[in-house]
Amino acid sequence: MDGRKKSFTLAKKHDLTGWAFLVPAVMLIIAMNFLPMVQALILSLKTGVGANLRWGGATNYIRMFQDKVFLQSLVNNFIYLIIQVPIMLTLALVLASLLNNKDLRFKGLFRTAIFLPCATSLVSYAIIFRSLFSVDGFINTVLIKFGLLDTGYNFLGHAVSARIVIIIALVWRWTGYNMVFYLAALQNIDYSVYEAAKIDGASPLQTFRKITAPLLKPTILLTTIISTNGTLQLFDESVNLTNGGPANATITMSHYIYNISFKYVPNFGYSAAMSYLILILVAVLAFIQMRVGDKRD
Amino acid sequence: MTDMKRKNAALRAKKRMIKALQYIFLILVSLLSIFPLYYMACAATNKSVDVIRGKLIPGNYLIENFKSLLAAQNVGGAMINSFKYAIVLTLVSLLICSIAGYGFEIYHNKRKDFVFSMILLAMMVPFAATLIPLFQMFSRANLLNTTLGFILPSISTPFLIMMFRQSARSFPHDLIEAARIDGVSEVGIFFRMFFPTMRSTYAAAMTITFMNAWNNYLWPKVIMMDEKSITMPMLIANLTAGYLTDYGSLMLGVFLCTIPTVIIFFLLQNSFANGITGAVKG
CATH class of the missing domain: 1.10.3720.10 (MetI-like)
Known part of the structure; x- marks a missing residue:
């Protein structure tokens, strides 16, 4: 019983160590790739110059092809x-x-x-x-x-x-x-x-x-x-x-x-x-x- | 009989012809590959007029070119910046990506494998698509003109994580178990056992990361607005902006921008090749 409990916690410990090892890299990829990708999508639906932006729907996408x-x-x-x-x-x-x-x-x-x-x-x-x-x-x-x-x-x-x-x-x-x-x-x-x-x-x-x-x-x-x-x-x-x-x-x-x-x-x-x-x-x-x-x- | 002989002779002659053609082709391609760089090195040592005349032997105008280049641009500053950005990025990137690749492989389970496949998707995201939000994010965080600003977007790359994951696959599990029994911590196993045995992977990752960092142009062009923070590629691009081009000092600038990566290339050609293809084992 004791031994099983110990191996269970050990496996869990290893699992957590693994996460700790890969979390910095994963967080960076999310913050530097996926997050900006979503932001770019939102941004692409807005129109205006400089910081003056408002919703424009597909305006930008239509403008692109003209x-x-x-x-x-x-x-x-x-x-x-x-x-x-x-x-x-x-x-x-x-x-x-x-x-x-x-x-x-x-x-x-x-x-x-x-x-x-x-x-x-x-x-x-x-x-x-x-x-x-x-x-x-x-x-x-x-x-x-x-x-x-x-x-x-x-x-x-x-x-x-x-x-x-x-x-x-x-x-x-x-x-x-x-x-x-x-x-x-x-x-x-x-x-x-x-x-x-x-x-x-x-x-x-x-x-x-x-x-x-x-x-x-x-x-x-x-x-x-x-x-x-x-x-x-x-x-x-x-x-x-x-x-x-x-x-x-x-x-x-x-x-x-x-x-x-x-x-x-x-x-x-x-x-x-x-x-x-x-x-x-x-x-x-x-x-x-x-x-x-x-x-x- | 003589017919056979003649046929054989003709065949041999044809084979020799093909062989000769192969060599000629390879020599031609090699010369064309080297020529622009040779031209650059020659031009760096010649007067602008001589460069225009098509002089293709090294001259003795190097020092004068150097003087006019230094008068026009802060080469020392840009050189230091480029080295600083590239070295810091390489060190941080290798640490973060290798420990992640190791983590993904050694402690792998279903959930981590799923995260890994999600990460691979990031490889397909073109930089242009993230450029503008990144710029907005970085200017809000006051990261423009900083080393941190330069390195943050390229520290963690799916390519490097994948490369280190592959090399961790060849790392014997028995060794890890033995070290655990000996009471070595998980972090200790990574730094004291994995790190020293994976030298070739680290060398490959290092060359490719350093070269990419050194060559990066679009991102620093966007965030390095202060003259003091510019990189070598930005500096030589600025040199061509004027009306009159002084080919001698321009090519010297290009030469200085090229020489660090060329030296690394000659020292670590195989690591570089492995770095590009991601093909390193153990």
Whole structure:
């Protein structure tokens, strides 16, 4: 009887210790994520400027879809998403499968070099690319030297080329990051499978399509969700590479939300509504991707 | 027979071609990956005119660039701020998240598992969606321009908690039982046994947290309104705001903002890779 009572209190003590261990982290997540999320929802239903807020119902949500700049930013985010993410993930996958080859020499060197851009801060690389592609920047200097251009082309001053520069910059910064996921996943595949395929005379392309790609499916799904999430929240590049220009041709949703909240006369209700659209998009796209990822089994 | 030989030779030649192409491709991608950083380092040591001319070898204008950079911005202050915010955040975050991950795994039961799955949902919440209420909350609490203000939103992350929970899974239960019989307290088991054995997890968590803290731009841009509280990324972003760009000192600023994370990268590349993928065991 005594022993049972003791073990009961011991189990209870352990349970409480466990709660004590995880409570600080859980409270912080509630206070810093879930609570503001609810507040943002409430805020998004209010209208007005500064601290002068009143209930507005769906006004902000309606306004959003009549706001040309916001619609432009939405389109921009989707341009980046649809063009940049597939290019980057394909490149990362190709590089990872090349580097997974046991006979390859200087493997570590290649991996380090391709992974290195990840160590650069987002603002830093945005400014580096801005300098490279500016009118008197390095790219123009080289193009003029080789006689391809007479005078510097204003890459960041034209909508299409500015978007291309942002896409190039994003690919540069994030390909190595995604490659690391694929390399980690490839290491879990038994290498003898590849050797067997080689003996059977499979070409590298066949090996990739029949072995690597199917086995990496969960990782591909994961990186797709991470990249989608990140692309929909792009901010640093839009601000520091192109400053959203020319004429909002490259502005992202987060950048526009920042402008509405902190650059112009603050309209927090409207910003909160726009930020909620990002939240919904992230959730919906992740859901779709997970469904599609499951189906292809 | 000779036909076979010729076929084999052709096959071997083709294989060699593919191999050569692979190397060329990898070398090209590697060079492209390094080039912008090399350009940055070169530009930091050259006169603005030379940078514009496309000079790609290190020059001897570093000290002059440094002088004009210091004249334009308080680099020392921003550097100290960035280190202070990033180090404090990393220490606090590692402590809170590791003890939570440990708690979720070692003392797990149905209710804690449910709380854990709720927490994972927070991973999907984009920062933009919490930005404005957080800003309002922090300005009401007088946390603008403070270290606490910088670190609070990112101390506890589902990603780190998950990482530490996974590593706690490989922590032998027999060891815990033995320590309990020896009279070691629960807190003592965590600090004296779990903490020292999970060095690789802590290293991975440390690199990823420090890098994220160092690179954070949107949040400090919102709350650090005082010139004295700004971070390095904010400082270099300010450098580009003028009409005339002095590429030399601008790139030196960018270089200074990049070098701490690059050093960590070279020292702890594998920990960083593990930190990103969350793939550490034991």
